Amino acid sequence: MRKYAIVDVETTGGSSIDNKITEIAIYLSDGTQIIDSFHSLVDPGVPIPSYITSITGIDEETIHGAPSFSDISDEVISILKDSIFVAHNVNFDYHFVRQELKSSGYQWDSKKLCTVRYARKIFPGLQSYGLGKLSAHLGYTNKARHRAYGDASVTADILHLMISKDSLGIMEKLISHGSVHGYIPPNLDENEFKNLPEMPGVYYFHDGKGKALYVGKAKNIKKRVKSHFSTRSGKPELSFLNQIHHLDYDLCGNELISLLHENEKIKKLWPPFNRAQKFNSKVFSLVSYKDGSSYLRHGVAPGRKPNLLMTFNSLMESRNYLFGVAKEYSLCPKLLGLQKVKGKCSWVDSGECEGACVGEESFDEYNKRVEKWHSSITSSNSDFIIIGEGRNSDEKGFVVVMKNLYKGYGFAPTEVNIMEKWEEYIQPGIHDADVQRILNQFLNHNSSEYNFLPF
Structure with a gap:
């Protein structure tokens, strides 16, 4: 018999590396009904931030006398063993549980099922797949929102309903261990990730309303975007990943144009997760x-x-x-x-x-x-064009500097004499201190991938 462990955790923050669990609830199901359950508050051993308390209601007094996670780890691993790990935004709960079990001496891994992604397949076209709105849409009442036992219980109800409606075997594809579903954000259409190019350019993460959350540049867009989603690449902020609904990108042909384009877009869009951006607006x-x-x-x-x-x-x-x-x-x-x-x-x-x-x-x-x-500083290198790879084999990318001021970049067909006709293809840019720094770094480490041509 296949078993499903429907899990929800409350925590002290969004990163499983830096934060701890304060409550855990697990409902064990055979796919149609609950056959076992486990629930416990947890003493995280660290302070609980006030903003977390305002959401969950869990504070220092609430967890007073509660066991540590290591105290309950035997019971947790026992109910999770040989089960499919199920959660709404599964990566969040999964990484927290795995990290806590690891700290308790258990090397645990499991197949996963995300009920957000499952719901997108079973109930396509809904405005929101957040647990609150989804459960209300389906007619389920959550009497303890933002508490582990309440959220896990309603997630179990939703899972049972979806299994009953799954006549196409959708779950089997989603459960496939190690697939793309295992790391991309739950609100992101997997096809948007799969269709990313493995070429230089600038990529965008958007929220559900289309607002840019983050702008980055990459030599290989797909590889770089994937690294944002991987826990092995550092400390992914799960609260950030859960806000990602869409991906977009601009091909730039080469790294120099990618850097310049990224600088331009960050200053135009001011994405909230670029706050630590190395660029600044002072000059x-x-x-x-x-x-x-x-x-x-x-x-x-x-x-x-x-x-x-x-x-x-x-x-x-x-x-x-x-x-x-x-x-x-x-x-x-x-x-x-x-x-x-x-x-x-x-x-x-x-x-x-x-x-x-x-x-x-x-x-x-x-x-x-x-x-x-x-x-x-103003003579030999004051007027020049830098020519590099274009977005495809039929064009070249170029950057123009005149009188030591950046004029912009563009793309022109390979047969065009860029030195003579650059004005027909250029996208005007703004010279600022960050552009100056980008160009200085390029000129100090000139690559054989580019042609440097003085006027």
Whole structure:
């Protein structure tokens, strides 16, 4: 006889790595009726966050005197043994139970069945497959919502109904151990994952209303998306995964365009799960001007300024760069804006500054070295096109930079002379500090996969 262990757990948070179980309920079924059950509150051994208490009603007082999970692990493994593990959003409950059993000394694994995914097959077209709305739609009352025994009980009712209506053997396909159903989010259509390309580009996770939850870039979109769903790749946030309803992607042809496109889309969509994104919106501009004595001076100011020389992500980045320039070209740190002092800079006495700050070096001699530095960053590499792979074998992708400013990227047929007709195919972009960083990293690690062509 096949047995189904319908399980629900309440926890201290969304990650099975960092959080613990506070309540567990298991109903053992033969597919038509409950034949055994187990329920227990659990002392997690860690504080219960207030937001969790507001959802479940479980607080420190509730679990006072409750056993630890290790105390009940023998009973849990006994009822789970040789059963199909069933839950609503099964990966959440499954990973928590497996982690707790592992901590208790049990190496346990099981075939799984997700009642969300099963319900999508048996009752297609519903607006929501959340446990509350699904049970209400089917006429079941849950007298203890967000408590393990209440949620597990109504899940068992729904399972029995679905089994009775399953004349096509849908369950057998869903139970198949190790299949794609074992790792993709329960609210995501498996075909959306299966149809992902194994090519470079940008991918999007959307919620049920179509809002972007997360934007990422990848050399291999399908492989990278799969890694988000795998517990073996780190700590997947199950609360995040359960919000994913749809996938989308843009092919970009090569990694450079993928990075630029990702930067653009994150700043346009501001997805909530990109909060830790390395990109930021600040930019600082390096500008040059002549003072009343004709010496070329420099300053760094927030925002994009007219006639800037280059941009930085932070003031610290600009200072580190300018100190290097001062050393390399024997320039005055005061005239570079690095020292705000009256009279001579601190480098005059050591001989590192020729004395331009106090008129001991003529502006002609000093400005020659400044202009040599300017030439190194604005001449040979100021106007160029980077050509790489396109989205298919019939096109090439390209990125245009003019006067050290990013103009955008595009895709053109392989037979087109991109140097002459790039304006017909370009998608205009916005130059900012993050684009500057992306381009700087590319130029410092130029790959043989790209052609670098100065105008």
